Amino acid sequence: MVTExxxxxxxxxxxxxxxxxxxxxxxxxxISIFVxxxxxxxxxxxxxxxxxxxxxxxxxxxxxxxFSDVIKGLIPILPIGGFxxxxxxxxxxNIGTTIAPWMIxxxxxxxxxxxxxxxxxxxxxxDTAVGAFFTVVVAIxxxxxxxxxxxxxxxxxIESAAQAAxxxxxxxxxxxxxxxIGLFDAGxxxxxxxxxxxxxxxxxxFGWVHSINNKVSExxxxxxxxxxxxxxxxxVVITPGAPLVxxxxxxxxxxxxxxxxxxxxxxxxxxxxxxxGKYKNTLMQNIWGFxxxxxxxxxxxxxxxxxxxxxxxx
Amino acid sequence: xxxxKMENYQEMKNMVNYVNxxxxxxxxxxxxxxxxxxxxxxxxxxxxxxxxxxxxxxxSLLALRLYLxxxxxxxxxxxxxxxx
Numbered sequence: 001m002v003t004e005x006x007x008x009x010x011x012x013x014x015x016x017x018x019x020x021x022x023x024x025x026x027x028x029x030x031i032s033i034f035v036x037x038x039x040x041x042x043x044x045x046x047x048x049x050x051x052x053x054x055x056x057x058x059x060x061x062x063x064x065x066x067f068s069d070v071i072k073g074l075i076p077i078l079p080i081g082g083f084x085x086x087x088x089x090x091x092x093x094n095i096g097t098t099i100a101p102w103m104i105x106x107x108x109x110x111x112x113x114x115x116x117x118x119x120x121x122x123x124x125x126x127d128t129a130v131g132a133f134f135t136v137v138v139a140i141x142x143x144x145x146x147x148x149x150x151x152x153x154x155x156x157x158i159e160s161a162a163q164a165a166x167x168x169x170x171x172x173x174x175x176x177x178x179x180x181i182g183l184f185d186a187g188x189x190x191x192x193x194x195x196x197x198x199x200x201x202x203x204x205x206f207g208w209v210h211s212i213n214n215k216v217s218e219x220x221x222x223x224x225x226x227x228x229x230x231x232x233x234x235x236v237v238i239t240p241g242a243p244l245v246x247x248x249x250x251x252x253x254x255x256x257x258x259x260x261x262x263x264x265x266x267x268x269x270x271x272x273x274x275x276x277g278k279y280k281n282t283l284m285q286n287i288w289g290f291x292x293x294x295x296x297x298x299x300x301x302x303x304x305x306x307x308x309x310x311x312x313x314x
Numbered sequence: 315x316x317x318x319k320m321e322n323y324q325e326m327k328n329m330v331n332y333v334n335x336x337x338x339x340x341x342x343x344x345x346x347x348x349x350x351x352x353x354x355x356x357x358x359x360x361x362x363x364x365x366x367x368x369x370x371x372x373x374s375l376l377a378l379r380l381y382l383x384x385x386x387x388x389x390x391x392x393x394x395x396x397x398x
Binding site: 304 | 379397
């Protein structure tokens with residue numbers, strides 16, 4: 001939540017909007033969408049914001065990137081600077097922006113709130129696959145955009161997405177604005193989903209009524225937790241002198257480090273014949289699942305080693 | 315009287331005491347008791363595993379969680395040193 005608020009405040013700062021105003025406005029918007037009391041309404045609004053996130057794709061067409069360089073860039077290579085502590089850190093932060101523990105809770109609770117049943121499994125899989133595809137497309141578009149406009153052979157001093165947008169604004173105001181709008185939209189989408197996932201998870205653990213289909217009076221604790229999470233995230237972001245970029249990166253890295261704990265349980269559940277029946281994991285699904293878990297554990301361990309023994313990965 | 319009924323009766327009795335007891339200490343003690351009961355109920359609810367696991371798997375899971383917590387402590391230390 002904190003990282004999403006950081007993204008939104010940074011994006012609107014480019015257009016001269018003070019952070020406090022962004023936080024207040026965004027909180028009012030999120031509360032008004034949330035208290036509507038229907039999952040379907042919430043989902044349609046979120047999908048609308050998802051479409052806005054595709055703004056990066058037309059922005060690419062405006063900058064005419066070198067497509068042979070783009071194709072070359074899509075082929076994975078070993079890191080140019082070697083395996084350093086920084087490499088492991090940014091590698092983990094990148095995973096953290098795409099796969100996080102809250103997503104597992106979100107996915108299962110949204111299925112319940114949406115009222116999906118066994119007959120909807122194929123639609124659910126298709127829905128997830130489409131979402132994953134567009135996530136990757138938007139991520140590639142972001143890299144092409146910033147790589148084309150900002151990359152210089154000697155390196156470029158950019159610490160955050162907002163700084164990238166400001167730098168691009170100088171050469172191409174239209175593309176810079178698109179990047180800032182995309183950043184704000186991504187933050188808003190993330191904030192809407194993370195706050196809801198947290199409220200669902202808390203409701204499940206504490207046994208509160210926890211459905212977005214309930215009114216505030218029917219599920220007071222569920223909504224109270226949602227409002228509180230907005231309040232505290234906003235408070236952290238407007239704290240003077242808070243190292244926001246560092247917080248953003250570390251939050252993602254810690255989220256990834258803790259991800260195996262949730263993933264292993266998910267895999268155990270998926271392999272439980274009594275519960276899953278014919279939907280039990282296949283051998284191939286298990287290989288992929290455990291490969292992801294082990295990769296994350298190994299990278300987290302290597303980063304931890306680089307912290308304890310800085311000379312090890314230089 | 316069944317256990318559920320007895321619990322409901324106790325809860326009602328506590329509520330009556332809460333309404334009657336207007337002192338700050340009484341209210342705090344009531345809130346703390348409710349929290350303690352909520353935590354007890356959560357632990358009771360999850361005390362029996364629905365997933366059947368061998369002792370080796372359970373031990374491995376515990377070890378994994380402890381290991382991940384240790385990694386998070388190291389990361390937190392790194393964050394602290396960088397902020398300082």
